[in-house]
Amino acid sequence: MVSEYASNGHNTERISGDLSPSERFLQELLEPADIQLNGCRPWDMQIHDPAVADAILARGSLGLGESYMEGGWDCQRLDQFFHRVLRARIQDKVKPSRALFHTLKARLLNRQTGQKAWQVGEHHYDLGNKFYGAMLDSRMTYTCGYWKKAETLEQAQEAKLDLICRKLGLQPGMRVLDIGCGWGSLMGYAAEHYGVECVGVTVSREQTAWAQQKYAGLPIEFRLQDYRDIDEQFDRIASVGMFEHVGRKNYGTYMDVARRCLKDDGLFLLHTIGTREDASGSDPWMDRYIFPNGELPTISQISRAAKGRFVVEDLHNFGADYDKTLMAWQENFKAAWPDFRYELGERFYRMWEYYLNACAGSFRAREIQLWQWVLSKEGVEGGYKRVS
Template sequence: MNHAAPRLTAIAETILGAPLPVRIRAWDGSEAGPHGAPALVLTHRRALRRILWKPGELGLARAWVAGDLTVDGDLYETLGLLSGILWDRPSASEAPDGAPGTGRTALLRDPAGRAAVRELFRLAGPWPAPAPPAEEAPRRSGPLHTKVRDRAAISHHYDVGNEFYELVLGPSMVYSCAYWSPDGTLEQAQHDKLDLVCRKLALEEGDRLLDVGCGWGSMALHAAREYGVRVTGITLSREQAAYARKRVADEGLADRVEIRVQDYRDVKDGPYDAISSIGMAEHVGSARYRDYAADLYALLRPGGRLLNHQIARRPEPDESAYRVDEFIDAYVFPDGELSPLGSTVSELERAGFEVRDVESLREHYALTLRAWVQRLEASWDEAVRLTSPGRARVWQLYMAASALGFERGGLGVNQVLAVRAEPGGISGLPLRTRTWPAV
């Protein structure tokens, strides 16, 4: 008899203590749940074993990446419906008086909870635990954010094929939040973001610009081509560097742009007139952030400007409780960390910077991510051919979930303009900074 889906629905609702807002379609063809809702499709009972062996987000992510769990319906709608029971549920300590606990211990104290777990084990089928999908980052050991470990983490994320990134990012090859206007295109929005950075930095012909985390060279090329500056771009990704160097040569800008495979901690050829760091600081880590800020400060001349473009999270009531997202850490950005905006500003100020402007682009990143998802899904077969089915699924889930995070305010992204003031406190900024006049 086909009956796995009704059993799974009952189990889920017992464990969650709430109605399941999506349908369940099981490997045996059965289906249960609210009519008209999108469906979670368990293509194999192995999905349950993944979740049982690694309860929580990582188990679900492994099932998704392996193709054991899919969605029939709109992915954004599905993630939105599930967010309240997967990510936004209060912890046991936050539950109101008299409410059931949400932790595993509280579940197993309850007879109905224990029965639900036993039923889930029966449905999961033969053990042992399935191996993690190949796309998962290798286990890491040793101190966080050493140069060797950072290089490996960057390689995991960025060295997956430049053709794949071309497909997702489009001709701009900019992998950070764009700056949108009504009815604008992704390409125009990325151009406008790069130009906004250049104007905030007040670049002038002949200036020296250090682009930290230069990616595929888009910022370096824009600054050299449009503003006549000399640019040093650094990245830890050899694939990115090779791609960027070819673009520089093709545009005839080799006399103005140098691309290096280099850690920011190894740059010693300052002073620079300006530094751009766009979507790189998320890789630095809280333990190293003060050193990062101090290194950039030391590389600037007096009066030089830093534009730090960085994703932020909301602060925790107890910051010691912050934990890195398991899915992101395992499949997307190994060792990446997000900090609250206030922490970033404080660390820049401790390094000696004067922070002069902060601009939130939160809604802009949601639009950017949706555009990238659309490009990925429109060329799905090609994306799979260029990487793997699992890698394409990692990107689809990561970008769609992140888009919702930015739309709902759980994530933010900010451009922080800071200056190394000259002696006497001279900042060199205009009185009405936000006009960002073209030079």
């Protein structure tokens, strides 16, 4: 239920002189980011509920996100707010005990077992094809676009799909595995433009139903299956935006699956979001409300998992492009919201707005990255020819 402070059009403006001791402490924390409480700039926080500061100081990321969902505070440009907060590394100054517990849990427990792998499909990806269709491009590509020459979301997503196909050196007649295929955008594009046959696995029933209908006339097989159960060989393997759900306890197993399924002369492209903070676990708010059991890898973690299994042929970082992609999704989401308002409600709107803008700000601050790795089993003879 949205806070009473947000229900009257946010007419409870308060000036800095009215700040409580907790709010004054929060203001001091935010000073390096040049963010003011109840200031007049687009990135300033507008506090409607005096309990917001205590929630943030006690629960960190979780308190910040939940108090926003409840209408306790607002910001005209959330993306700019998060860019400033993360660029100034304010998060390092707020370390609540719950965040520490969450990090330890991620380190010690395997939160991405075969049984738990289905949770993210049910919680996030099965929100509804109509909802995602309104936010994404026409192929329902729910990963970072490639904006090198693109001017629209549609162009950026097609450029990304083509980049992957060219990096893999696809040729007619090849058999391709897509681990975590989503709505099948890569397989559909590859089958249409490169003449390949594809097999894709996903843990989302909604994605599978939509994709099977969309690509009914193409040589594509969609399987509702956990990646650990795949045991057949392919000329090429791609995994786009799925590794974030694997978890550090399973990185080695994931690489073992890819190696056993890849032919000796094949290539494997891994497209994943990553972070520079080793062993940091996942964000508590994001874990609870958006991606259950998700975890962003680091370069060192991926390298260790690939060690002895693959040769790293190429590593490409275009994380800044995810900022543009997320802002395009945010624009589409806001434009389509009247169609979903009564079904999903105001709290969902604030949650999703927070999610998209927080991620955009994180990529803009370069706190998180987008990597494409090209891997081979024994090394490409004569060297891999880089594609961009």
